[in-house]
Amino acid sequence: MRLFKRNPDPMGPLDYSRRFWLRATVGVTLFFLYAPIVGLIAFSFNDSRRNIVWRGFTTDYYVKLFNNESLMLAFGNSLTIAIFCTIFSTFLGALTAYVLWRFRFRGKAIYEGGMALPIVIPEICMGVAMMVFFARVGWPTGLPWPFNLSAITIAHIAFSFPFAAIVIRARLESFNRELAECARDLGASEFQVFRDVVVPHMKPGLIAGALLAFTLSLDDFVITFFTSGPDTVTFPVKIYSMVRFSVTPEVNAASTVLILLTLVVTAFALRMQNRNNMLSNAA
Amino acid sequence: MADQTLSDTPIIQIKNVTKIFGGNVKAVDNVDLEVRRGEFFALLGPSGCGKTTLLRMLAGFEVPTHGSIIVDGQEMSNVPPNKRPINMVFQSYAVFPHMSVEQNVAYGLKMDRRPAKEIKERVAEALDLVKLGHLGKRMPDEMSGGQRQRVALARALVKRPKVLLLDEPLSALDAKLREAMQLELVRLQKTVGITFVIVTHDQSEALSMANRIAVMNTGTVQQVAPPTTLYEMPKNRFVADFIGKINMIDGEATDAGNGEVRVKTSTLGEIKLKSTATGKVALAVRPEKIFVDEKQPTDPSLVYVKGKVGEVAYFGSYSNVFFDIGTGTPLQADISNVSSDIEEFTFKTGEEYWVYWRKADTLVLGD
Numbered sequence A: 001m002r003l004f005k006r007n008p009d010p011m012g013p014l015d016y017s018r019r020f021w022l023r024a025t026v027g028v029t030l031f032f033l034y035a036p037i038v039g040l041i042a043f044s045f046n047d048s049r050r051n052i053v054w055r056g057f058t059t060d061y062y063v064k065l066f067n068n069e070s071l072m073l074a075f076g077n078s079l080t081i082a083i084f085c086t087i088f089s090t091f092l093g094a095l096t097a098y099v100l101w102r103f104r105f106r107g108k109a110i111y112e113g114g115m116a117l118p119i120v121i122p123e124i125c126m127g128v129a130m131m132v133f134f135a136r137v138g139w140p141t142g143l144p145w146p147f148n149l150s151a152i153t154i155a156h157i158a159f160s161f162p163f164a165a166i167v168i169r170a171r172l173e174s175f176n177r178e179l180a181e182c183a184r185d186l187g188a189s190e191f192q193v194f195r196d197v198v199v200p201h202m203k204p205g206l207i208a209g210a211l212l213a214f215t216l217s218l219d220d221f222v223i224t225f226f227t228s229g230p231d232t233v234t235f236p237v238k239i240y241s242m243v244r245f246s247v248t249p250e251v252n253a254a255s256t257v258l259i260l261l262t263l264v265v266t267a268f269a270l271r272m273q274n275r276n277n278m279l280s281n282a283a
Numbered sequence B: 001m002a003d004q005t006l007s008d009t010p011i012i013q014i015k016n017v018t019k020i021f022g023g024n025v026k027a028v029d030n031v032d033l034e035v036r037r038g039e040f041f042a043l044l045g046p047s048g049c050g051k052t053t054l055l056r057m058l059a060g061f062e063v064p065t066h067g068s069i070i071v072d073g074q075e076m077s078n079v080p081p082n083k084r085p086i087n088m089v090f091q092s093y094a095v096f097p098h099m100s101v102e103q104n105v106a107y108g109l110k111m112d113r114r115p116a117k118e119i120k121e122r123v124a125e126a127l128d129l130v131k132l133g134h135l136g137k138r139m140p141d142e143m144s145g146g147q148r149q150r151v152a153l154a155r156a157l158v159k160r161p162k163v164l165l166l167d168e169p170l171s172a173l174d175a176k177l178r179e180a181m182q183l184e185l186v187r188l189q190k191t192v193g194i195t196f197v198i199v200t201h202d203q204s205e206a207l208s209m210a211n212r213i214a215v216m217n218t219g220t221v222q223q224v225a226p227p228t229t230l231y232e233m234p235k236n237r238f239v240a241d242f243i244g245k246i247n248m249i250d251g252e253a254t255d256a257g258n259g260e261v262r263v264k265t266s267t268l269g270e271i272k273l274k275s276t277a278t279g280k281v282a283l284a285v286r287p288e289k290i291f292v293d294e295k296q297p298t299d300p301s302l303v304y305v306k307g308k309v310g311e312v313a314y315f316g317s318y319s320n321v322f323f324d325i326g327t328g329t330p331l332q333a334d335i336s337n338v339s340s341d342i343e344e345f346t347f348k349t350g351e352e353y354w355v356y357w358r359k360a361d362t363l364v365l366g367d
Helices: A020-043 A060-067 A069-102 A108-115 A123-136 A147-172 A177-185 A190-218 A222-227 A235-245 A249-280 B002-008 B051-059 B101-111 B116-129 B145-157 B175-192 B203-209 B227-232 B237-242
Strands: B010-021 B025-036 B040-044 B066-071 B086-089 B163-167 B195-200 B212-217 B220-225 B247-257 B260-265 B269-274 B279-285 B291-293 B302-314 B318-324 B331-336 B352-358 B363-365
Touching (some): A060 A069, A177 A190, A190 A249, A222 A235, B025 B212, B051 B066, B086 B145, B101 B145, B116 B145, B195 B203, B203 B227, B212 B227, B220 B227, B237 B279, B237 B363, B291 B331
Parallel strands (some): B163 B195
Antiparallel strands (some): B010 B025, B010 B066, B247 B260, B318 B331
């Protein structure tokens, strides 16, 4: 075994990869991180009603999944909410970040702290607060699709836009203010400066912020649970209700689809970000 | 004749301009300045002297606390930067990283809503002017620092401003490129005929490029003059000390009538010199105007004193020699190495010489 063989070279202080305990720790960590996910995906192909023993390979549950109307409806709801949440959170986050970066005003520190509050508040509290809020203001229910999702969407925007704002704000820190002054000097109005110079620089932050908002919204359970009604079930809430009856390979299949979707979106966003980074590094 | 009067009217008038930051920091203190049409004007001073603040007020990024700025007869104090007939080359060049060279140069014209055909022609013309005609399609990250600066220059000049402002334009370039760029800027300024106002802390840069220089310190203008006047006839201690090397000997001056003063110093005795400064003054003389001799000079038009050789630095064409003349600070002289006889120009520590210079080369400087 390569792992236990003595290497003829003496070990240097920075040869971390050659220390047994270090390798072991990394190995165990990776195992606990990924084994459940790999298991989940593997058992989505299990040919069995109950999800305990392997009974052979099948893709039946994927077919069943796509024929499960209420699950597909929940999936559609989740995607719709996530897309709206992404658009609004990125937009709000970008404006918030720009205001905090560009201007000095009274109570700025309080505003900045207050804005980040939804990040630190326990989700359960946010959920209860949202539920009470919508009940108190008498938010209309039973509206036609997609307006029946408005309460959940608003709740999602409320907790995901601070994440977007923080990511975009961090990106703005590296902006050379002379670029903005230069554009102004060349005849651009305040808005044209924002559109032509600031936004192109923000782009990687916008993509990262949008991605964060999308994934946060897509897999949120707690807050959604408190704000969803009987006809506005989202994907995670639906899976939870399915699991309460029994863990069938169908649940595994649904989760696999969700994982795949997140992976594709993340890979796409990372690609975009890399390209943009290469462009803006010249600044 | 009509042209003559036109070129005599100043393009920029800065009148009693003061800028106070945060309620109590006076960055610019009651500055009065005029920049003439078609001039290469330099604002020179140590860091924190207010020269950049003054430039930013010209560009419109800062609003004067008091006073007014008039450009080509128009009051500018409340005109935003995008509406001024002035463009600026920034210290970091500020080339837009997501636009190609052509797009960078075209940006200002697009903001002015010029027709596409005109933009194309003027961009090509501007790029040719800065010798980047063949690199229009490049992105900024594919260019060197010097090339990016040319992009910044073309981008500002393409708008045909009445005044071009340059904020420390050469500070980010290496020494060799800097010298080439100095010549290039002078050539460019002559070609386009636009008034250039440059901010710099490098005196040699200002002396070699500018027609006139304003020396600034602690927010005030100390002297405005052509480079030669600034060097040969500095108005006060600060200017004399900031520009080039100079020896100063403290003394007391009293009026002797006829535009002359009698200056009393501890080492040189009493000397009558042309000046009007009285009270505590400094006698100043540039190191290259000092000569040495073994015999005591007798010419009454000379100032002379006995000095003992201290440190000597050899620079090839001249030697920088420090003479101890009995004041606290040694007198430094740049002695030209006019002979190839090594013995003749070698100064040995401890040797005594008569050090002398012409009275006409002696400056009497007040504070």
